Amino acid sequence: RYTGLIERYRDRLPVHDDTRIISLGEGNTPLIRLNNVPRHIGRDVELYVKFEGLNPTGSFKDRGMTMAVTKAVEEGSEAIICASTGNTSASAAAYAARAGITAFVVIPDGKIAMGKLAQAMMHGSVVIQIEGNFDDGMRLVKQVAESAPVTLVNSVNPFRLQGQKTAAFEIVEELGRAPDYHCLPVGNAGNITAHWIGYCELSASSGEHVTEACTFCKGHCRFAGGGVAGQRPKMVGYQASGSAPFLRGAMVDHPETVATAIRIGHPQSWDVAWKVQKESGGWFDECTDDEILAAQKLLAEKEGVFCEPASAASVAGALRDIQAGRIPEGSSVVCTLTGHGLKDPDAAIAQAGSAPLKVAAELDAVTRAILDN
Numbered sequence: 001r002y003t004g005l006i007e008r009y010r011d012r013l014p015v016h017d018d019t020r021i022i023s024l025g026e027g028n029t030p031l032i033r034l035n036n037v038p039r040h041i042g043r044d045v046e047l048y049v050k051f052e053g054l055n056p057t058g059s060f061k062d063r064g065m066t067m068a069v070t071k072a073v074e075e076g077s078e079a080i081i082c083a084s085t086g087n088t089s090a091s092a093a094a095y096a097a098r099a100g101i102t103a104f105v106v107i108p109d110g111k112i113a114m115g116k117l118a119q120a121m122m123h124g125s126v127v128i129q130i131e132g133n134f135d136d137g138m139r140l141v142k143q144v145a146e147s148a149p150v151t152l153v154n155s156v157n158p159f160r161l162q163g164q165k166t167a168a169f170e171i172v173e174e175l176g177r178a179p180d181y182h183c184l185p186v187g188n189a190g191n192i193t194a195h196w197i198g199y200c201e202l203s204a205s206s207g208e209h210v211t212e213a214c215t216f217c218k219g220h221c222r223f224a225g226g227g228v229a230g231q232r233p234k235m236v237g238y239q240a241s242g243s244a245p246f247l248r249g250a251m252v253d254h255p256e257t258v259a260t261a262i263r264i265g266h267p268q269s270w271d272v273a274w275k276v277q278k279e280s281g282g283w284f285d286e287c288t289d290d291e292i293l294a295a296q297k298l299l300a301e302k303e304g305v306f307c308e309p310a311s312a313a314s315v316a317g318a319l320r321d322i323q324a325g326r327i328p329e330g331s332s333v334v335c336t337l338t339g340h341g342l343k344d345p346d347a348a349i350a351q352a353g354s355a356p357l358k359v360a361a362e363l364d365a366v367t368r369a370i371l372d373n
């Protein structure tokens with residue numbers, strides 16, 4: 001029986017035998033091979049999506065939160081706090097409820113997808129909406145956590161990255177090797193960093209650190225050793241054009257994008273993410289909101305996969321790079337879909353195109369609707 005990622009990867013995570021594990025069965029998400037989309041763009045690539053929207057609270061945050069909350073409880077903490085564009089707050093609220101501790105979540109006023117707000121509220125967290133954006137919230141919670149008795153669980157908490165690195169473990173176990181390219185949407189850049197740490201741990205030929213991106217002292221990491229040195233993906237991060245500090249080479253003070261999850265102008269993992277790009281030979285690129293929404297629709301219509309807008313940036317960017325030949329044909333590519341489409345139904349309906357057909361509740365009306373379409 002699968003009982004969550006800490007149990008599955010105990011020997012590679014900073015937990016003790018007697019650590020009380022806080023879990024909702026996170027991880028072990030589907031790696032779905034796309035068939036129709038490569039045909040649609042006329043390119044021969046081995047293209048997969050890692051559907052992290054199928055975690056317990058509907059986003060990849062659960063991987064980091066099971067670790068961060070488990071360690072917070074182990075340290076005797078009775079409350080956690082985070083700033084969030086939505087998914088971190090949903091996940092923090094759920095894992096705090098699971099652990100029986102309090103969650104304080106700070107979210108931007110108005111710019112949060114309804115599904116995420118519903119989760120934070122339903123799980124009983126204290127929801128604090130500030131008249132500002134995520135970056136304002138991030139600044140405030142870091143200050144609060146310095147004095148108040150709360151544990152900060154944003155991705156500046158290294159236990160978050162330790163949990164999130166396990167997605168790379170699952171991918172390598174399933175493919176039998178690392179993909180040539182791994183594409184992700186980038187906001188704070190914690191997730192792209194965590195994946196790189198995971199790939200480095202697996203592929204280290206010695207037992208030593210092979211990346212400066214690691215956020216832990218040597219004592220915590222369990223570099224497997226015996227890996228195929230150098231067998232690591234190029235890490236490619238995509239941002240929304242209106243919120244793309246990695247493309248501007250500077251912080252963005254007023255980020256704007258329909259992909260509200262990545263509406264982040266001051267990435268917390270700025271320095272380390274640049275190391276990931278350099279070490280992996282990858283790159284950052286940007287996608288317009290239109291490209292993001294088009295990719296979200298393409299995935300849903302052609303492959304039956306419904307992700308939230310921010311997640312679709314990984315596919316929007318990858319498809320553009322594949323068509324441009326920057327990602328060559330024959331490559332193996334994994335795109336991480338970071339959140340489920342149900343998180344943000346308003347965005348989906350707004351651009352779903354054809355409105356529902358309205359017909360009388362009678363057999364001939366429905367039959368006609370079918371025959372006409």
Ligand SMILES: Cc1ncc(COP(=O)(O)O)c(/C=C/C(=O)C(=O)O)c1O
Pocket residue numbers: 059083084085086087088089155185186187188189190191192261262308310311338339
């Ligand atoms: C769906 C989705 N896709 C991509 C990202 C970017 O990941 P990072 O680059 O590790 O920040 C987020 C991040 C959300 C928050 O930061 C939050 O919830 O506060 C997300 O929810």
